[in-house]
Amino acid sequence: MAPANSRGPLGRRRRALVAAAAALTGLFAAACGGGDGKGSDGVDPGVTGAAKSGGTLEVISVTDMARVDPFGAISNYYTDSSRLNAMYDSLFYSEPKTGKPLPQIGESLVPDPSGQVWTLKIKPNVKFTDDTPYDAAAVKWTWDEHKNPERRSLVAGSAAAIDKTEVVDPLTLKITLKAPNANFDRVVASSLAFIPSPTALQKDPAGFAAKPVGAGPFVLSEWARDSKMVFTKNPKYWQGPDRPVLDKVVFSVMSDSTQALNSVATGGSDLKVSASSTDAAKARDLGLGVSQVPVIVGEAIVFNSSKPPFDDPRARRAVALALDPNEMNKIAFTNQGVPSSSLFPADSPLVKPDAPKLPSANRVEAQKLLDELAAEGKPLKFTYLVPQNNQATKTGEYVQTQLNGLKNIEVKTQAMAIVSYTQAVRVNRAFEAALHNWTVSDVEPTVYAYLHSSSPTNFLGYKSAETDAALEQGRKTNDPALRQEAYTALMASVSKDVPLWPYQEGRITVFHKTSVAGLLLSNDGVLLMDRLGRR
Incomplete structure (x- = not known):
């Protein structure tokens, strides 16, 4: 991994900042589950202990996959990432307690002193299930395709940072970035970790869509659309016959959160990965195991700043001021969530403690802005899109009720199936405002990719x-103090412009039967499928 930047002796102020960041890092690690794996707030990133060989696990998914290739699947989000890991394994993944990128099929990823040229080494003797080599050429092809506009890759914004790649030898790839990025290893772990067989995908794209070819611990053996995906053990898996631990994994679609909790509690299913703010408390009440990690941003309202009415920052600010995260937590989340007005969790080492917050809870000021817009012939009227689930419906009802209680504003709420919602918001950008869950381990790469003006995946x-300047400064260094300064500046800019309005701190949660073992929840919500099993 990348060494910390060396910038000579630090001055007194810099040393103080580093010490403060180190202290905050300790707090953050504790919150993620340090020491015995569980912090004082009950957050626990995984279930350790050896899993027995063999057997089947049933995992609940909130939605089916729209696509199984790494270009159209949501590779850095909890809904798709575990299934992608089953099919493709990962080059690198994020360590849940620290967010540090750790190697899997990748052996190392090291920058030159400038942070602009990186060298990727791949473990030897890894093959795809079509017996073609998992090598530097396969990684190069995949990353080049993420940049290809015709692919419409959902992580094109992450790949856009790459200027060129060169195959040095079969297991070595030289990566030249467009600008220095001391955290490019985080980009790879979060968004560029899943590599398909280029041979299989190019030879038969339609066939690949039904039977993907990867180098993961499992192969897709059955797919009943909108019902279940069945994965069976890959007999050619590169780690040998002892991995994966399970013989079979079934991902069953169950969009209703209450039904999912009851299914695990009664033994019909084994576990579910969730971004719901309330599932952890409900699962504990049912006697289920809970594994959890905090993430950046969490649940938020996102605004489409490229078209009316939210191309006017006053309209975005008016909505934010009209709503109260604490009241929303009480009404829509029955006080089981963690209210927020920031992109970052409380005590995050990535921002200073006094970093600006986004505006909220000032309905008098909200009404003034709405009246000002109306006087200019622009009364605020829009549709608020939400994904189709119980919690999102409650949140949407709160937002609609609170905003329609003011003058010169009219809001309608529309619920959409998650696949359709993702297509509308992330791909087609056919929305005015929408509920969106951002669950990522670091600013790099997803927050950069969503907010930088040059990013092809800036759907806002x-x-x-x-x-842009704050994001660019943050990616130039992995010095904790300098990153903290950059992302504090980011919060100052975002709080002024309000391109989104966070109201719940992010928590990725797995609730599971106590018989589950070998569970490790990476920060962006991916289960490492090679080690998951039963006691």
Whole structure:
């Protein structure tokens, strides 16, 4: 992994900042589950202990996959990432307690002193299930395709940072970035970790869509659309016959959160990965095991800044001021969530303690802005999109009720099936405002990819020179103090422009039967499928 930047002796102020960041890092690690694996707040990133060989686990998914290739699947989000890991394994993954990128099929990823040229080494003797080599050429092809506009890759914003790649030898790839990024290893672990067989995908794209070819611990053996995906043990898996631990994994679609909790509690299913703020408390009440990690951003309202009405920052600010995260937590989340007005969790080492917050809970000021817009012939009227689930419906009802209680504003709420919602918001960008869950382990790469004005995956249409500068500064270094300064500046810019409005701290949660073993929840919600099993 990348060494910390060396910038000579630190001055007194810099040393103080580093010490503060180190202290905050300790707090953050404890919150993620340090020491015995469980912090004082009950957060626990995984279930350790050896899993017995063999057997089947049933995992609940909130939705089916729209696509199984790494270009159209949501590779850095909890809904798709575990299934992608089953099929493709990972080059690198994020360690749940620290967010540090750790190697899997990748052996090392090291920068030159500038942070602009990186060298990737791949473990030897890894093959895809079509017996073609998992090598530097396969990684190069995949990353080049993420940049190809015709692919419409959902992680194109992460790949866009790459200027060129060169195959040095079969197991070595030289990566030249467009600009220095001391945290490119985080980008790979979060968004560029899943590599398909280029041979299989190019030879038969339609066939690949039904039977993907990867180098993962499992192969897709059955797919009943909108019902279940069945994965069976890969007999050619590169780690040998002892991995994966399970013989079979079944991912069953169950969109209703209450039904999912009851299914695990009664033994019909084994576990579910969830971004719900309330599932952890409900699962504990049912006697289930709970594994959990905090993430950046959490649940938020996102605005489409590229078109009316939210191309006017006053409209975005008015909505934010009209709503109260604490009241929303009480009404929509029955006080089981963690209210927020920031992109970052409380005590995050990535921002200073006094970093600006986004505006909220000032309905008098909200009404003034709404009246001002109406006087200009622009009364606020929009549709609020939410994904189709119980919790999102409650949140949407709160937002609609609170906003329609003011003058010169009219809001309608529309619920959509998650696959359709993702297509509308992330791909087609056919929305005005939407509920969105951002569950990522670090600013790099997803927050950069969503908010930087040059990013092809900036679906918010948001453009700000100040935000761009803060994001660019943050990716130039992995010095904790310098990153903290950059992302505090990011919060100052975002709080002024309000391209989104966070109201719940993010928590990725797995609730599971106590018989589950070998569970490790990576920070962005991926289960490492090679080690998951039963006691």
